[in-house]
Amino acid sequence: MIQNKPAEVGMSIQDVDTPALIIDLDAFEHNLNLMSKSVANLGIAHRPHAKTHKSPVIARKQIAVGAVGQCCQKVSEAEVLVAGGVDDVLISNQVVGSQKLERLAGLACQATIGVCVDNQENVEAVNVAASKFGCRINVLVEIDIGAGRCGVAPGMPAVKLAEAIERMSNLKFGGLQAYQGRAQHIRGFSERKIAIEKASKYVLKTIELLKKAGINCPLVTGGGTGTYQFEAGTGVWDEIQAGSYCFMDADYGLNLTENGDYFNTFQNSLFVLSTIMSAPTKDRAVLDAGHKASAIDSGLPRVVDLPDVEFVGASDEHGTLALGRNAPAVSLGQKIKLIPGHCDPTVNLHDWYVGVRENVVETMWPVAARGATF
Amino acid sequence: MIQNKPAEVGMSIQDVDTPALIIDLDAFEHNLNLMSKSVANLGIAHRPHAKTHKSPVIARKQIAVGAVGQCCQKVSEAEVLVAGGVDDVLISNQVVGSQKLERLAGLACQATIGVCVDNQENVEAVNVAASKFGCRINVLVEIDIGAGRCGVAPGMPAVKLAEAIERMSNLKFGGLQAYQGRAQHIRGFSERKIAIEKASKYVLKTIELLKKAGINCPLVTGGGTGTYQFEAGTGVWDEIQAGSYCFMDADYGLNLTENGDYFNTFQNSLFVLSTIMSAPTKDRAVLDAGHKASAIDSGLPRVVDLPDVEFVGASDEHGTLALGRNAPAVSLGQKIKLIPGHCDPTVNLHDWYVGVRENVVETMWPVAARGATF
Numbered sequence: 001m002i003q004n005k006p007a008e009v010g011m012s013i014q015d016v017d018t019p020a021l022i023i024d025l026d027a028f029e030h031n032l033n034l035m036s037k038s039v040a041n042l043g044i045a046h047r048p049h050a051k052t053h054k055s056p057v058i059a060r061k062q063i064a065v066g067a068v069g070q071c072c073q074k075v076s077e078a079e080v081l082v083a084g085g086v087d088d089v090l091i092s093n094q095v096v097g098s099q100k101l102e103r104l105a106g107l108a109c110q111a112t113i114g115v116c117v118d119n120q121e122n123v124e125a126v127n128v129a130a131s132k133f134g135c136r137i138n139v140l141v142e143i144d145i146g147a148g149r150c151g152v153a154p155g156m157p158a159v160k161l162a163e164a165i166e167r168m169s170n171l172k173f174g175g176l177q178a179y180q181g182r183a184q185h186i187r188g189f190s191e192r193k194i195a196i197e198k199a200s201k202y203v204l205k206t207i208e209l210l211k212k213a214g215i216n217c218p219l220v221t222g223g224g225t226g227t228y229q230f231e232a233g234t235g236v237w238d239e240i241q242a243g244s245y246c247f248m249d250a251d252y253g254l255n256l257t258e259n260g261d262y263f264n265t266f267q268n269s270l271f272v273l274s275t276i277m278s279a280p281t282k283d284r285a286v287l288d289a290g291h292k293a294s295a296i297d298s299g300l301p302r303v304v305d306l307p308d309v310e311f312v313g314a315s316d317e318h319g320t321l322a323l324g325r326n327a328p329a330v331s332l333g334q335k336i337k338l339i340p341g342h343c344d345p346t347v348n349l350h351d352w353y354v355g356v357r358e359n360v361v362e363t364m365w366p367v368a369a370r371g372a373t374f
Numbered sequence: 375m376i377q378n379k380p381a382e383v384g385m386s387i388q389d390v391d392t393p394a395l396i397i398d399l400d401a402f403e404h405n406l407n408l409m410s411k412s413v414a415n416l417g418i419a420h421r422p423h424a425k426t427h428k429s430p431v432i433a434r435k436q437i438a439v440g441a442v443g444q445c446c447q448k449v450s451e452a453e454v455l456v457a458g459g460v461d462d463v464l465i466s467n468q469v470v471g472s473q474k475l476e477r478l479a480g481l482a483c484q485a486t487i488g489v490c491v492d493n494q495e496n497v498e499a500v501n502v503a504a505s506k507f508g509c510r511i512n513v514l515v516e517i518d519i520g521a522g523r524c525g526v527a528p529g530m531p532a533v534k535l536a537e538a539i540e541r542m543s544n545l546k547f548g549g550l551q552a553y554q555g556r557a558q559h560i561r562g563f564s565e566r567k568i569a570i571e572k573a574s575k576y577v578l579k580t581i582e583l584l585k586k587a588g589i590n591c592p593l594v595t596g597g598g599t600g601t602y603q604f605e606a607g608t609g610v611w612d613e614i615q616a617g618s619y620c621f622m623d624a625d626y627g628l629n630l631t632e633n634g635d636y637f638n639t640f641q642n643s644l645f646v647l648s649t650i651m652s653a654p655t656k657d658r659a660v661l662d663a664g665h666k667a668s669a670i671d672s673g674l675p676r677v678v679d680l681p682d683v684e685f686v687g688a689s690d691e692h693g694t695l696a697l698g699r700n701a702p703a704v705s706l707g708q709k710i711k712l713i714p715g716h717c718d719p720t721v722n723l724h725d726w727y728v729g730v731r732e733n734v735v736e737t738m739w740p741v742a743a744r745g746a747t748f
Contacts, residue, residue, distance in 0.1 A: 004450055006748060017473050017748050051690060073691040076378055093691065096651040096662070096707050099391050118652055119706055149692055150652035150660050181689065277470040278492050278524035286524050288470070291671050291719040293747050297688070314671070315555065316425060316718050317447040317467065317747070318523055332493055333470050344690050345665040348723070351745055371725050371744075373667050373691070374380060374391050 007354045011361045014335060018275040019293035021350040021367070022337070023247075025357045027269035031246050034266060036065040039240065042232035047071050047090060047221065049243025052344050054369035055353065056084020058246065069112070071221075071241050075103045076372035082111045084368060090114035090221065092177055092241060094142070094150055096122060100374065101129035105137065114138035116177045118152045123164045123171070130170035138174035139165045140221070143206055145199035147181040154202035159209045166215065175219030178203045179241065184226035185251060185298075189258045196223075196230035203236050225266070226255055249343040251298040272301060272338040272346065273354075274319060276330055285330050287311075287319035287338075294319070294338060295345035301338035306330075311338065381728045385735045388709060392649040393667035395724040395741070396711070397621075399731040401643035405620050408640060410439040413614065416606035421445050421464060421595065423617025426718050428743035429727065430458020432620065443486070445595075445615050449477045450746035456485045458742060464488035464595065466551055466615060468516070468524055470496060474748065475503035479511065488512035490551045492526045497538045497545070504544035512548030513539045514595070517580055519573035521555040528576035533583045540589065549593030552577045553615065558600035559625060559672075563632045570597075570604035577610050599640070600629055623717040625672040646675060646712040646720065647728075648693060650704055659704050661685075661693035661712075668693070668712060669719035675712035680704075685712065 006020035013022070039046040048062045050072040059070045059081055069088030072078050078089045088111065095104050095115050107113050108130065117123050117139055130137045141161045144151035152158050158176065165173045183195035207217045223231035223240035225248075231237040244252055247270035255263035274289035291314055294301045301319070303309050308324030319338070323330065340346035348370055355363035380394035387396070413420040422436045424446040433444045433455055443462030446452050452463045462485065469478050469489050481487050482504065491497050491513055504511045515535045518525035526532050532550065539547045557569035581591045597605035597614035599622075605611040618626055621644035629637035648663035665688055668675045675693070677683045682698030693712070697704065714720035722744055729737035 004746070004748065015473075017471070019747050094651045096649055097391070099389075118654055121706055144654060148658070149689065149694060151654060153654075275470055277468045280492055280518060280525060280527075284522070288748070291669060291716075292722050295665060296671055297665050315523070320523060332495055342665075348666050349745070349747075371723070372378070373393050373723075374378065374662070 005352055005364060007361045007364065009361050009364060013273070013356050013359045013361065016273055016354055016361065018273050018335065019289040020273045020354050021347065021352065022271040022273045023353050023355045024269045024271065025355050025362060027267040028246060031266045031269055032061060032065050035242065035245050040066065042229065044232040044237065045239040047239050047241055048246070049092070049241050050077060050081055050369070052243035052347065053246060054080070054347055054367050054372065055365055056081055056086055056368055057365045059084065059086045062246070068239065074372055074374060075100045075107070076374050077369045078107055078113065079103065080369040080372055082107055086111070088112040090140070092116055092179065094118060094122060095126070098125070098129065101125055102132065105129035105133040105135050108135040108137045109133055112138070114140055114174050116140045116142040117161060117165070118142045118150050120161060120164050123161060123168065127168035127171050136170055136172055139171045140174040140177045140219070141165070142177040143202060145178050145180050145202045146183065146195065147179060149181060151177070154206045155209055158206045159213050159215070162210055162215050163213065173215065173218070175217050175221065176203060176206060177222060178220055178237070179222035179224070180227065181224070184224045185255065187254060187256055189256050192227055192255070193230045196227050197234060200234040200236045225252060244343055247343040250302045250339045250341045253339070268339050270340065270343055271304065272340055274336050274338060276332055276334045276336060279330060279332055283323050285321040285323060287321060287336055288317065289338065290314045290318045291316050293349060294340045295342050295349065297345060298342035301340050304337040304339060306336070379726055379738060381735045381738065383735050383738060387647070387730050387733045387735065390647055390728055390735065392647050392709065393663040394647045394728050395721065395726065396645040396647045397727050397729045398643045398645065399729050399736060401641040402620060405640045405643055406435060406439050409616065409619050414440065416603065418606040418611065419613040421613050421615055422620070423466070423615050424451060424455055424743070426617035426721065427620060428454070428721055428741050428746065429739055430455055430460055430742055431739045433458065433460045436620070442613065448746055448748060449474045449481070450748050451743045452481055452487065453477065454743040454746055456481055460485070462486040464514070466490055466553065468492060468496060469500070472499070472503065475499055476506065479503035479507040479509055482509040482511045483507055486512070488514055488548050490514045490516040491535060491539070492516045492524050494535060494538050497535060497542060501542035501545050510544055510546055513545045514548040514551045514593070515539070516551040517576060519552050519554050519576045520557065520569060521553060523555060528580045529583055532580045533587050533589070536584055536589050537587065547589065547592070549591050549595065550577060550580060551596060552594055552611070553596035553598070554601065555598070558598045559629065561628060561630055563630050566601055566629070567604045570601050571608060574608040574610045599626060618717055621717040624676045624713045624715045627713070642713050644714065644717050645678065646714055648710050648712060650706055650708045650710060653704060653706055657697050659695045659697060661695060661710055662691065663712065664688045664692045665690050667723060668714045669716050669723065671719060672716035675714050678711040678713060680710070
């Protein structure tokens, strides 16, 4: 409920109250432009995932440099995006239950809306809602290409679902959702590539069987920041959904490139700014940012620009730094920049992005879909 | 920013939209009453920690059954509590930086406010802010009694800080903050008890040295749900800060009692209600609740009332259930109750508590200090 602003435009970054979610605007714009060129070179469309940023401001900036629309995971996220000026949204996820489906159908009266299915009953339920609102919803069949989460098996189960969609009065078969989530953080370059090449065979097989059944597959969409070049390379995907590229995080930073370097093609543009609130011993300092400011599900945050200083533990409101022998002296009140372990759930903890350029606050963007989990 | 309500009063729990944060009101009231009796029997005061619930509604209910006030970790939490009718708040944590200290001092003009220190410079900074506002702030010295986080060393370092506080024009030495956070989840009963008995010696030594320096220690406060009986048993603490007792969680459920049973004196009253949104295989179902609905920093959530069904993995918006051989049949749209791994950061992900009694929604309480991290 509380939406205190940690900063005002014009402030120095040193005066921003903490913990605060900082965007380095130069790095962020670098990432947007680089991805725009990269997908143009690869000859593939880009529909960035808004589950990462939860912001119509960022969505519109992505679309301005070429993205075809947005994806998201929840109806409530789609509502925020459409209200914020995004007119083409794919919910790359299943939507279950009449409350959510009616909100989905209402939204499809206002914008181009797609949704994924992996169950026949659900196809019928989506159609009931679409019919009530007299709208048309693009329905994609999600196939499990190795992630082991949602999705029907590739091949005939997918064909049957596509046929079911085509039979419905208010649905249109929109293609295949094919996302190999597990492959995103496979560290080795060739192992990651192999995972996607393997996944592509499942997609191809499904497309062939659809064709045999007389169904054209209008779109294959999927792929993330860790693998999008591989999806594009197979020639099987039409659209990639990479979202984290705009921010990056400590976890993606551990992936390896073809040369064995750490994956830093895209720059870290997202930081949690924190303050040293206790420095009780020579080898320990404590930050005002813990679990409630930086998500640790994919590892602890990384300290920026301080040699021999390591973030070694988090509790709810505290982060503990180990100060090594070669660490610089630190002082109470000192601001420390952290690279979050995982960008998506970290963003979801904050109400505001503080946009900073050359250490001055240039803009404040609400994390408008923060908490939009349903 | 979004504050969609997942439920309305009068609904059946089956109609609550998900993911939603549910309070079982009977279990919650049981916990409040049990703690009220327990601390009365132990002859100790109780100042529950609002970092758990972030709700003035719950704070007032705790005070109505005998609590002396609330603690919290952040000035922004204290602001929400005071605005919600709580007139005695201890920030059991350091507050650093003039922005936060001025807000602290402003608040001390409106209510009885305490804060902790572990640094001489910080004592002076608190006094500058208090002087500016002409208010008086209770300042407690935090000592590190084994948690290895904030706090000065027990003994003379604490005495020196207390002397510094006493020299300040607008501060009052409020006593010792002595919290052994690491002991809360030591599983074995006697190991947990020994950790607190050891900690109590540090406190006693500090009180003695304060006395020698001519300083009376008006209060020793600390202790959590895992250890409060031990703090009370030592006779050293005057006040305990247990907060999780009102909700409990999967992590506390793994502590052992004196008889070797799991710690279930307090009941699980907090649940994340979720929905099966995909059931792609016989041995797997997928819930609509992942990292953004239930914090996993202290382990995965536990599934309620479904034998041989285990929550085995979370991603941002999904929770994966493994369905064992003896699992009951599950269906798309089925509502599943989860006990969060860790209550505090889970509460911080939600905007609303849905208060349920006998499966009917009786009340909706805002998580008013959700996101209050600064």
